[in-house]
Amino acid sequence: MLDVHEIVRHSPVGIAVIDREGRYRSVNPAYAAMYGYDPTDMVGLSFTVVFVESERRAFLERHRAFLDGDPATLRGEYDVRRRDGSRLTIIAESIRIADEAGEPCRLVYVTDVTELKRTQEALRQRDAALQDIADSMPATMFRMVTGEDGSRRTTYVSPNVVRWFGINPEAVMGRQRPLAQAVLPEDLPAFEASLREAIAARVRWAHDCRVSTHDGRILWVHAEADPKVGDGQEEVVWTGMLTDITDRVRMEAELRDSEAVFRSLFETVPQGVVYQLPGGEISAANPAAQRILGLTLDQLQGRTSVDPRWKARREDGSPFPGEEHPSMVALRTGQPVRDVVMSVSRPDDTEVWILVNAVPQFRDGRLSRVYASFEDITERRRLEQELRQQAATDFLTGVANRRSFMARLGDEFERVRRHPQVNSCLLTLDLDHFKRVNDTHGHAVGDSVLCHVVAVLHQHSRRIDVLGRTGGEEFALLLPDTGEGEALALAERLRQAVQASPVDRQGTAIAMTVSIGASRIAADDANAGLALWRADEALYRAKRQGRNAVQSQWPAQGLEPAAGPGDLRA
Numbered sequence: 001m002l003d004v005h006e007i008v009r010h011s012p013v014g015i016a017v018i019d020r021e022g023r024y025r026s027v028n029p030a031y032a033a034m035y036g037y038d039p040t041d042m043v044g045l046s047f048t049v050v051f052v053e054s055e056r057r058a059f060l061e062r063h064r065a066f067l068d069g070d071p072a073t074l075r076g077e078y079d080v081r082r083r084d085g086s087r088l089t090i091i092a093e094s095i096r097i098a099d100e101a102g103e104p105c106r107l108v109y110v111t112d113v114t115e116l117k118r119t120q121e122a123l124r125q126r127d128a129a130l131q132d133i134a135d136s137m138p139a140t141m142f143r144m145v146t147g148e149d150g151s152r153r154t155t156y157v158s159p160n161v162v163r164w165f166g167i168n169p170e171a172v173m174g175r176q177r178p179l180a181q182a183v184l185p186e187d188l189p190a191f192e193a194s195l196r197e198a199i200a201a202r203v204r205w206a207h208d209c210r211v212s213t214h215d216g217r218i219l220w221v222h223a224e225a226d227p228k229v230g231d232g233q234e235e236v237v238w239t240g241m242l243t244d245i246t247d248r249v250r251m252e253a254e255l256r257d258s259e260a261v262f263r264s265l266f267e268t269v270p271q272g273v274v275y276q277l278p279g280g281e282i283s284a285a286n287p288a289a290q291r292i293l294g295l296t297l298d299q300l301q302g303r304t305s306v307d308p309r310w311k312a313r314r315e316d317g318s319p320f321p322g323e324e325h326p327s328m329v330a331l332r333t334g335q336p337v338r339d340v341v342m343s344v345s346r347p348d349d350t351e352v353w354i355l356v357n358a359v360p361q362f363r364d365g366r367l368s369r370v371y372a373s374f375e376d377i378t379e380r381r382r383l384e385q386e387l388r389q390q391a392a393t394d395f396l397t398g399v400a401n402r403r404s405f406m407a408r409l410g411d412e413f414e415r416v417r418r419h420p421q422v423n424s425c426l427l428t429l430d431l432d433h434f435k436r437v438n439d440t441h442g443h444a445v446g447d448s449v450l451c452h453v454v455a456v457l458h459q460h461s462r463r464i465d466v467l468g469r470t471g472g473e474e475f476a477l478l479l480p481d482t483g484e485g486e487a488l489a490l491a492e493r494l495r496q497a498v499q500a501s502p503v504d505r506q507g508t509a510i511a512m513t514v515s516i517g518a519s520r521i522a523a524d525d526a527n528a529g530l531a532l533w534r535a536d537e538a539l540y541r542a543k544r545q546g547r548n549a550v551q552s553q554w555p556a557q558g559l560e561p562a563a564g565p566g567d568l569r570a
Contacts, residue, residue, distance in 0.1 A: 011141070011239045012204075012226050014090075015109040017097070018047045020067055022060045025105060034090075034112055036083035047108075050080040050088075067096060067104040074106075075160075077113070089114045093139065095159060109158075109241075111139055116248065142179075144225065144238040146199050154178050155237075179223065179242065182211040202227050202236060208245065220249040272354070272374045276327050278367060280304035292354065292376045294346030311345040326358035327372045334360050334367055341377070353381045394469040396447055397454040405468025406528075409478055413521055413528035420523035425487035427477040428535040429457070429494070432513045432547040434473035445505055449512060452503045460497050461490070476532070484520055484554060491516045491550040499548060513548035515539055522555035530555075 014031030016024055024042050032039040035050055047063070048056035066074050074094040082088055090110040097107045143156035157178075183191050187209040198205030206224040213219060225240025272289030274282050285293075285300045293300065303309075306322025314320050322328065326337035336359045343353045354374040361369050394401045400408065409426070416422050431453060438446040450473065457467055457477065466478040477494075479487055495516055502509040517539030521531040538553040545551070 011109065011241070012224060013109050013111060013139070013141070013241050015107065016042075016047070017099075018063065018106045018108060019099070020064060020104060022046045022048060022063050025099065031110065034082075034088070034110065035080070036086075050082075051078075052081065063106060066094060067106060074108070087114075088112060089117050091139070093141075093158065093160060109139075109141060111241075111243070119248075119251070139244070140242040142225075142240055142242065144240070146236045146238065148234050150196070150199070152177065152199070179211070179221075182213075184210045184212060184218070198225075198227075199236070202229055205238070205240070208249075219244050220246045270375075272376070274300070274327075274372050276305070276331070276370045276372060278331060278369065280306065280328055280331060283369065289374070292352060292374070293344065294348065294350070294352075299347075309345070313343045313351075315341055326356045327370045330358040330360045330370045330372075331367065334362075336360065341381075351378075352376060353378045397451055397469055399454055399475070400466060400468035402468065402470045405466065405470060405476055405478070408466045408468070409476075409521075409532065410528045412478060412480055413525070413531070415480075416521050417523050423481065423483045424521045425479045425482045425484060426519050426521060426531050426535045427479065427487065427491050427494075428470070428517045428532070428539045429475045429477065430515050430539055430543065431473040432515055432543075434512075437510060437512075441505065441510065445503075445510070448505070449503050449510060452501070453498055453512060453514070456497050456501050457494060460493055476535070484518075484552070487518050487520070488550065488552060491518050495548065495550055515542040515547050516550045517542060518550065518552040520554055525555065 011028055012030060014028065014034045016027040016031045019025050024045055024047060027037075027039050027042045029039055032042050035042070046056070046060070048059050051059055062070075062072070062074060065072070075092060077089065077091050080088050080090055089112070091113055092108055092110045094106050094108045097105050099105050140161045141156070141158040142154060142161075144152055144154055146152040180188065180191065191207060191209045194207040195205060204224070204226050206222070208220060208222050211219050211221050222243045222245045223240065224243075225238040228237045228239065269286065270288055272292045273286045274289050275284040277283050282300045282303050285297055290296060290300065295303075304322070305325035305328050308322075310322070312320035312322065312325070320342045325342075326340045329335075329337045336357070338357045340356045341353065342356060343351050345351055353376070355377050356372060356374040358370050358372045360367055361371055393399070393404065412424050416424055431449070434446065434449070437449055450469075454467070454469075454475075457475070461467065461477060464480055466480075468476050468478075470476050479490065482490075495514055498512055498514045502511040504510075517535040517537065519531050519534035519538060521528070525531060534553040534555070538551040541553075542549040542551040
């Protein structure tokens with residue numbers, strides 16, 4: 001006769017016997033521990049104590065209907081509560097049995113799948129491509145007796161065995177190796193070896209293997225059983241359970257594959273990738289990050305974005321505070337930060353420019369770390385700077401071209417308008433009789449003369465002064481923070497320096513002179529072109545008066561261009 005209470009006491013899964021009134025007749029230690037009780041505390045309690053109060057009446061009615069022969073099954077997944085109120089997710093299976101008096105009772109066994117549910121949720125968050133986890137995990141209880149001669153026979157199996165093997169429980173009773181007959185041939189040797197070892201040592205048996213179901217499916221099964229050895233008995237009774245772990249195995253394999261793909265990308269992408277903890281400390285860095293930053297993984301780990309050794313700078317050359325680093329902003333705000341350009345210093349003091357993106361990552365609703373990726377744009381930035389310089393520079397002399405000079409003049413004009421007390425002046429220069437040089441010596445010599453004159457002008461001007469080539473042999477010199485007297489004095493020095501510096505061409509001295517016009521940028525000018533017009537007017541007057549001279553035209557003299565303000569030499 002089936003000894004139900006013996007199974008209940010020694011099963012490794014939670015099992016309870018419940019009478020018609022819904023009260024526990026007996027619970028095994030595994031069942032009581034699952035709900036946070038002692039076994040003796042649960043006996044006599046209503047089984048509905050594990051459900052929220054609003055559901056208790058409905059579950060009690062279903063329980064009684066089940067005992068009255070209602071074909072509706074009570075098997076399924078349920079959210080229940082432990083004694084301390086914490087939540088638990090279980091899968092339950094019930095069968096009808098009779099007590100000693102012949103009264104119907106329900107034998108229920110439960111499996112705690114709370115951790116499985118947490119694993120499923122973590123996998124869904126990590127990899128959206130993973131499919132939804134099955135709502136429950138099927139399980140079959142069994143009882144096996146082994147003898148000293150190595151024999152084993154099945155004495156009990158729960159009804160749901162039909163779902164796996166397509167046979168009734170009664171057909172399994174007494175069989176020598178019913179599970180082994182379903183194990184795949186390639187898994188059978190390991191299965192038999194693990195079981196023989198457990199039987200020989202009389203210790204708990206646990207093994208994972210693949211089985212073939214009656215409808216051709218291949219399932220992964222976790223088999224486990226605990227032995228009970230009675231005094232003076234040669235036979236050992238094993239009570240255990242078969243659990244379908246196919247979904248878990250699949251998920252673990254997919255997770256391993258996902259992690260392998262991620263690791264491959266992490267190790268091989270050309271972009272630098274670092275992970276930073278909530279405090280900003282770098283915890284991981286891929287090889288590209290180590291190469292770009294010139295630091296080993298050991299040197300990077302523990303460093304933060306506020307470390308002064310980075311010597312970070314913005315595009316305009318100003319310091320880039322560590323607190324404003326994209327990673328620190330993402331950690332502080334919980335929002336991604338994208339496409340930030342900055343430079344950092346390597347240990348050898350070389351500077352590298354990087355384009356940084358930072359994305360915060362959350363776990364269980366809490367910010368756990370930030371994922372920062374960056375691209376080395378040093379070469380791209382260098383090329384961009386070269387292109388900008390080429391676009392703003394005269395290709396022959398290396399000074400500012402006309403467009404660039406006019407832009408600088410416009411900036412200085414706006415500065416004077418904002419600060420009328422500032423004095424800024426402007427010189428325009430034209431090489432005298434330069435056409436003769438080209439006609440007599442050729443354009444190559446003419447180019448050499450232009451470069452020579454530029455060198456002389458640079459030698460006698462300041463670093464803050466802006467020299468530009470505004471025409472073929474015409475130049476302009478912007479003099480920030482310079483008064484009228486200073487501008488005239490500098491113009492005279494430049495005139496004398498050019499006159500005193502002939503160009504040596506294969507033993508022949510080519511003398512050059514320059515005519516110069518001077519003016520001041522006035523805050524009440526209509527535009528920056530008025531100052532240039534006045535300087536040009538002074539320059540033309542110097543040429544009319546014999547060249548190699550300096551003339552000035554100041555705003556107070558009141559002359560204005562007949563055609564209106566602007567650059568009249570355009």
